[in-house]
Amino acid sequence: GALGYVSCAVELLQQAKEQSLEIHHVVHATGSAGTQAGLLAGLHLENSGTSVLGICV
Numbered sequence: 286g287a288l289g290y291v292s293c294a295v296e297l298l299q300q301a302k303e304q305s306l307e308i309h310h311v312v313h314a315t316g317s318a319g320t321q322a323g324l325l326a327g328l329h330l331e332n333s334g335t336s337v338l339g340i341c342v
Contacts, residue, residue, distance in 0.1 A: 290323025291330065298331050308335050315339030 294311075301308050311328075315321050321339040328335050 287319040287323035287326070290320050291327035294324045294327025294333075295331055298328070298333055298335075308333075310336050310338060312338045312340065314342045316342055 297308065297311070311324055313320055313324070318339065321337055324337050328337065
C-alpha cells in the first residue's frame, strides 16, 4: 500500500542522486490515491521539491 510507496520515493531519489540526476516531477496512474499518498509522504520526508501528478485510471 501507501507505505511501500514511501520507500519507493526514497529509493527513487537515492538512485537519481547516485547518477547525478534531478527529478522534478513524478507522473503515475492512480486509482485509490494510495500510490500518490505514499509518494508524496516519501518525497516530503526527503525534503524534495519534486511534484507528483496522479492520472486517474
